[in-house]
Amino acid sequence: MAKVTQLKIELEQEEDGRWIGEVPTLPGVMAYGQTRAAALAAVQALALRAMADRLEHNEAVPEELLNVSFIAA
Structure with a gap:
């Protein structure tokens, strides 16, 4: 059975009222x-796009990232 990798999403409300989400283990994956x-929703979609891009370009993506769940913190 494949190992499930859980990606932690950090959420924070900015002073202007907007929210920002970030996946610290995926550099550059943050969305407002x-x-x-x-x-x-935006940061989950961006994380999936980032992983798909790495797969399409034959970049190193650990096999367990093919079975992902998210945890909002």
Whole structure:
């Protein structure tokens, strides 16, 4: 059975009211949203795009990243 890698998402509300989500283990994966839910959805989508891009370009992506779950902190 494949190991599931859980990617931690850090969410924080900015002073201007917007929310920012970040996946610290994936450099550059951060996204804003007007609500917490919007930031969460945007950063999850960006994380999946970043992993797909690495796969398409034959870059090193650990095999366990093919089975991913997210944890919002």
